[in-house]
Amino acid sequence: MANVADIVARCGRGRDACIKILQEIQAAYGYLPADALQYVTDHSQITKRQIYGVATFYERFRFKPLGRHHVKVCRGTACHVRGAPKILDAVAEELKLHGAEDTTEDGEFTFEKIACFGACALAPVTVTDGQTQGAMTADKMRKLLKKISGKDKSKKEGS
Numbered sequence: 001m002a003n004v005a006d007i008v009a010r011c012g013r014g015r016d017a018c019i020k021i022l023q024e025i026q027a028a029y030g031y032l033p034a035d036a037l038q039y040v041t042d043h044s045q046i047t048k049r050q051i052y053g054v055a056t057f058y059e060r061f062r063f064k065p066l067g068r069h070h071v072k073v074c075r076g077t078a079c080h081v082r083g084a085p086k087i088l089d090a091v092a093e094e095l096k097l098h099g100a101e102d103t104t105e106d107g108e109f110t111f112e113k114i115a116c117f118g119a120c121a122l123a124p125v126t127v128t129d130g131q132t133q134g135a136m137t138a139d140k141m142r143k144l145l146k147k148i149s150g151k152d153k154s155k156k157e158g159s
Contacts, residue, residue: 003028004036005043013044018054021046022061031062067110069094069148071128073141076116078123081087083137087124088113090138096147108149 007024011017015138021044025036032055041048055061071091075084092098095109103110119125122134 001036001039004039008040008043013046015045015047015050017044018046018050019058022051022055026061031065034063057136064078064103065107067107069109070112071109071125071145072112072114072117072126074115074119074123075113075134076120076123077088078120079116079125082123084124086138087126087136087141090141091145109145149158 004025007021007028008017011020011024021040022032025032025040031037037048037055037056040046041051055063073079073084073087073091075088091111095110095111097104097106102112112128117125117127117132119134120141122132124134124136126133126136126141128148133140133144
């Protein structure tokens with residue numbers, strides 16, 4: 001917890017430091033570990049209620065680590081009109097994620113639905129492991145996920 005202690009010392013112990021502390025913890029760990037949040041409540045004026053209120057209000061905060069591969073699909077208006085719902089369904093189906101789940105059981109993939117990337121001319125847009133791809137389709141997305149996960153049989157058959 002030395003890292004969290006440094007964050008609290010740097011950001012302050014007052015209630016007004018809550019968002020900054022959460023941002024710093026998430027930047028350091030990639031998510032908000034429960035023991036880090038407990039440390040903050042034990043060593044500051046920030047209550048557990050405040051921490052969880054803030055962390056659950058903002059979509060950017062996570063309570064679980066990201067998967068090894070990060071898949072983002074835009075669901076903005078331009079992407080929606082050009083087929084994003086089919087891509088969203090394909091990703092959820094391919095990764096076997098249902099409801100509020102966003103990370104596969106094996107920790108390989110995290111799936112995130114983004115309000116808008118601001119790349120509407122490329123719609124529908126996805127970003128997978130930092131690589132932006134425009135004019136995406138459900139079929140192309142399935143192939144990409146199979147390739148990443150090593151389930152792409154077309155390469156094995158052609159060998």
